[in-house]
Amino acid sequence: MWDYSEKVLDLFYNPLNQGVIADLHEPDVAVVYGEVGSIACGDALRLHLKIQESTETILDSQFQTFGCTSAIASSSALTEIIKGKTLDEALNINNQDIADYLGGLPEAKMHCSVMGQEALEAAIYNYRGIEIEEHEEDEGTLICTCYGITEPRIRRVAIENDLTTVEQVTNYVKAGGGCGSCLAGIEDILIEIKQEKAATATRVAAEISAASPDSLSPIQKINLIQKVLAEEIRPVLMADGGDVELFDVSGDVVKVQLKGACGSCDSSLATLKGSIETRLQSSVATELTVVAV
């Protein structure tokens, strides 16, 4: 028996937002849907959206799903997540967000969350009159003939979810789960992605070391400081209940505000200031000093 979370079972037994949305032709309101899957695959989702046109905000969302327990729960979760969001915000939702909302999904069921994300994309693209990406993906080389999964689709999901094994790809997009003839093909794609990632990393490292800190304009310097703060320093602090915010940069002096657990603890302040300084010096410019305000 699948080890479903309580949230999955709750949304399966008591699904929220199940049904369709009637188009009452109200002013400033559009009703659209997006669909993904088919009865052959064993799961299919049609996601309905009611959109306020002036603000591009999702007013309501309903689903119809043919599929298993987790497919129904994922669909219901998605409708809850996107209500009140703008279309741009909704497009930033990925399958992991759906899985997280559900308190996790068994690995072999992750494709249910991918289906939700794709139906959402299809519905929004449908509203915007954009050819859906799935269509573009359909045009790539067909890798898995059992489930009609193309190379671009495998690539996208593998990169987005940082998949490294063929089994993971099967769990996320089903490719390879039928006759298994394409397993070697999927492996080749993963090897390619890995090589591309390694090549990109080498190139970026080379570019960074080529760019002399002296050549940074004030704006570039501030941007870089913010980037280092956001990507390297804040995640570490937040894990301990703290946070840091950039207050100002004047010349080579970086003024920061320490918050939360770290701001209230005097003893750790000096150490903390020192380690932020060291990191900024190595990643941005050696002459920087950090002042806590």
Added chain:
Amino acid sequence: MVLYLDNNATTKIDPDVLKVMFPYLSEFYGNPSSMHSFGGQVGAAVQDARAQVADLLGAEDTEIIFTSCGSEGNNTAIHAALAAQPEKRHIVTTVVEHPAILNVCKHLEKKGYTVTYLSVDGRGQIDLMEVEAAITGGTALVTTMHANNETGVVFPVEQIGAIAKECGATFHVDAVQSVGKLPIDLKNSTIDLLTLSGHKLHAPKGIGALYCRRGFRFRPFILGGHQERGRRAGTPNVASIVALGKAAELARQNLLNVDRESRLRDLLEQRLLALIPDCEVNGGGTTRLPNTTNIGFKYIEGEAILFMLDKHGICASSGSACTSGSLDPSHVLTAMGLPYTILHGSIRFSLSRFTTEAEIQQVVDVMPGIVEKLRAISPFNSEQSEWLQGRDLVRAT
């Protein structure tokens, strides 16, 4: 409260079976091979159990080899058949076998054997003309199931065996699902090797038996000590063997009442089909086990149905892709050429001698509501649904 209608998956240990096996887990712990009377009395119990199993099958005691499970029996049988005629490199089986046969055959193909997989029709039945055409003088082994675990469809094994014998092939029958549900008389049979498993007939898990016809040149699969007349090494699982013996005796008695199970099964089918639109019995057009029904509920998915049933304490199973972990729906239902609308929504209910009419009625009471609820969520609910138009509903073979 558990309402258990998944007896083809496993069965409850009969209380009488439990009673007879317990002493062999406590006071009678001797090794039946030992040269003292403490072990000897245990050996006598094993011999009694062997006789009980032989009785159920119409076999002689020496023709019974105790094994650990059905999979061991099947692996052993295939190995023995190929070892008996090493010059022959051809196997005939069917597309609907249990993985304990199919995966062994696939493995053997890699080792240079040729395997012919016989097809089934829309009812899940095989075609004897195809059997006749497939078996040749070069065939070492013909292996088929007696009854299918998913649909309950019964194969005409004696007719298949007759063709196998004409060609000099060894004939093995995987009877894991049929022993105790259908009468079997191996005295007057074409079967050389037959597999059974204890936990399908109210004995515990981890015990099985392989019937091996007297005169068959059997070469063992598990090598080691001289147990089971040198045919299966390993200290015997005494308590479970005693249990299997008792279970076989009870099964033999129950064969006289098996009509009761088929009557309840038929009742379940008739009532569900009358109350729920768009459903049908898979394999309903041919001979079936008395205890099994496999019903396809169109436009909804089997795993979802199982979780709904689970909430009512009802245990059943499904051949849907989502239950298997393989992502592909049941190979048995797919081989029958069923449309996707049925394939994904098929549920197997399998009864036992403990099933009551009140339990059947409970399923009948909840099932229509479950189907209705899931169909309300589904984007398709009839063949006319616009999303189903222009799509292939049957897998191309």
